[in-house]
Amino acid sequence: MSYQDHQDHDDLHAMFDATAEEPSDLQVTRMAARATDIPGRRRSRWRWVAWFGLPATALAAFVVIAGSNGQAVAPAASVALSGGEPGIAALSPSSPAVGEDEGVELALADDELLGWDDEGEELFGSDMGFSMLQGPASEDDLDAWIEVADALLAEGG
Amino acid sequence: MNSALALPTPVAFPPLRREKARAVSRPAPTDPHAVAVERQLVRAALDGDGKAFESLVKPHLSVLYRISVRACSDSALAEDAVQEALTKAFEQLRRYQPGTSFRAFLAAIAVQRAKTLLRSERRRRAREEASEAPPSAANPRQLVEAQRTAVRVREALEAMPPKRRSAAMLRLDAGLSYAEIAQALGSTEGSTRVLVHLALKELKARLADVMEADAKGSASR
Numbered sequence: 560m561s562y563q564d565h566q567d568h569d570d571l572h573a574m575f576d577a578t579a580e581e582p583s584d585l586q587v588t589r590m591a592a593r594a595t596d597i598p599g600r601r602r603s604r605w606r607w608v609a610w611f612g613l614p615a616t617a618l619a620a621f622v623v624i625a626g627s628n629g630q631a632v633a634p635a636a637s638v639a640l641s642g643g644e645p646g647i648a649a650l651s652p653s654s655p656a657v658g659e660d661e662g663v664e665l666a667l668a669d670d671e672l673l674g675w676d677d678e679g680e681e682l683f684g685s686d687m688g689f690s691m692l693q694g695p696a697s698e699d700d701l702d703a704w705i706e707v708a709d710a711l712l713a714e715g716g
Numbered sequence: 717m718n719s720a721l722a723l724p725t726p727v728a729f730p731p732l733r734r735e736k737a738r739a740v741s742r743p744a745p746t747d748p749h750a751v752a753v754e755r756q757l758v759r760a761a762l763d764g765d766g767k768a769f770e771s772l773v774k775p776h777l778s779v780l781y782r783i784s785v786r787a788c789s790d791s792a793l794a795e796d797a798v799q800e801a802l803t804k805a806f807e808q809l810r811r812y813q814p815g816t817s818f819r820a821f822l823a824a825i826a827v828q829r830a831k832t833l834l835r836s837e838r839r840r841r842a843r844e845e846a847s848e849a850p851p852s853a854a855n856p857r858q859l860v861e862a863q864r865t866a867v868r869v870r871e872a873l874e875a876m877p878p879k880r881r882s883a884a885m886l887r888l889d890a891g892l893s894y895a896e897i898a899q900a901l902g903s904t905e906g907s908t909r910v911l912v913h914l915a916l917k918e919l920k921a922r923l924a925d926v927m928e929a930d931a932k933g934s935a936s937r
Contacts, residue, residue: 564913570920572888574865575888577862579786580786580794582781582782582791586791586795587781590781590798594766594769594773594774594802595770597766597769597806598761598764598768598769599766
């Protein structure tokens with residue numbers, strides 16, 4: 560680096576120093592106080608994530624899907640929850656086109672394809688399923704669950 | 717002054733001696749006791765101890781604020797940005813290696829946040845430019861010029877490629893050493909020296925007219 564370069568760097572340093580803004584003592588005290596709250600706040604959030612975790616994610620997804628697409632799609636979610644294969648081509652977003660109307664009729668016609676298996680009924684018939692359905696009574700709660708799910712996915716990604 | 721003995725014109729901002737430029741921070745001390753204390757504080761903070769986290773970050777709040785306010789010119793926004801940077805730092809605290817530079821660790825996060833602030837500030841300035849009042853008695857021309865210089869600096873930083881901008885801010889605002897900047901950017905010290913040099917060269921080019929005007933202003937005083 561040449562002398563001129565060193566000089567230029569010094570000039571820039573001086574310019575930055577002259578145009579910089581230092582915090583007042585009050586500001587530093589305030590920022591420090593806010594910093595003190597961070598660990599406690601973050602830990603509470605992760606406790607929430609650990610407590611609700613995947614069941615909340617799955618249930619939130621079910622509620623959103625059931626609410627937007629109606630009952631025909633709900634069994635697909637129950638199949639997903641039970642770990643079964645989404646066997647209905649018409650209900651799979653990535654499935655090849657069968658003829659949309661034709662596919663929907665096919666889906667509605669066959670209970671087995673719809674995934675109304677015992678496992679699905681048990682989940683929703685059980686106390687756990689019913690009480691979890693009663694959990695997020697409001698949109699705010701649902702948003703919180705989805706936020707938790709995003710955070711969990713981000714943590715795992 | 718006798719023109720026959722005229723000395724070279726000093727620039728408006730007094731050049732700093734390179735050896736003592738500013739409080740350019742050195743790499744974190746390798747004192748085992750200091751490292752042990754730092755490790756303990758990190759562990760306690762991760763366990764939820766707010767006071768421990770405050771002890772870790774308080775010495776560096778000025779630097780974080782300086783970086784943030786460089787990007788947004790609003791003190792309240794800058795404080796919020798510092799808070800966000802500290803939150804991010806806490807989330808990544810497990811990755812921090814005690815004994816390396818905690819200042820570099822924090823400053824790297826702050827310059828990342830500054831990127832968003834710079835963009836928002838540019839939009840805000842664009843909206844306000846039409847309503848900018850001429851200097852008044854309560855707002856002396858000198859003060860306005862200083863503010864304009866700060867705006868030009870901010871615009872120059874915003875126009876730079878991200879890594880060069882980060883290098884410039886870490887060197888000029890955070891006062892980090894090359895080793896610390898290398899740590900912050902995840903690079904080698906050699907590459908960092910080149911990057912900083914290029915960054916400052918670009919800044920100089922972008923701000924040449926401002927520096928020249930200030931030099932002339934200083935000469936006429």
